[in-house]
Amino acid sequence: MKLTEHFTLEEFTHSTTASRLKINNCVPTDLMSNIQLGYSRINKIISKLAL
Template sequence: MQLTEHFKLEEFTYSPTATKLKIDNSVPDDLMPNVKLTAIKLEVVRKALGKPIVINSGYRCPKLNKRVGGVSTSAHTKGLAVDFHSSYGTPKQICQRLIDAGVQFDKLIQEHNQWVHIGFSPNNNRQIVLTAVKQGGKTVYLNGLV
């Protein structure tokens, strides 16, 4: 199902982990408006970068989210977040570009310098910027881009 010009529903629900574990990661009907909103917002992200983006992880049903180590309050489980990468540059460069371009988001995270997490809110985008790093074997979130 085509959600927007550049994004399909399958990009939001595909998960190697779900496939391997036979987890149904279909988006419930009541969350489809959130996924559509996220796809619309990702069009803005794509335009700001001037390059395609590749979704690593989009919607996650609660069972899948738990299996991949996501927190129970994750915006992924509401269809309001994606992890992605782009040929635009490094995750830090991508984050900086989105900030400089004035892209509206709820949360933007440079994840271990491997990918970018971006979350949206239907009501109040807080413009939170974080960097995820490993400290003592645990992921910690530092304010801003580090």
């Protein structure tokens, strides 16, 4: 799932340690809107800095 132009949900939740320890690193549905809001703000900063 694409969170913004620059980030995907898979990038956000990827963790080698979580995989190795079999930890569920999925974002709960009720927190997804917070994740999207945070990444939209980060995306605005990236766009202003032209990175």
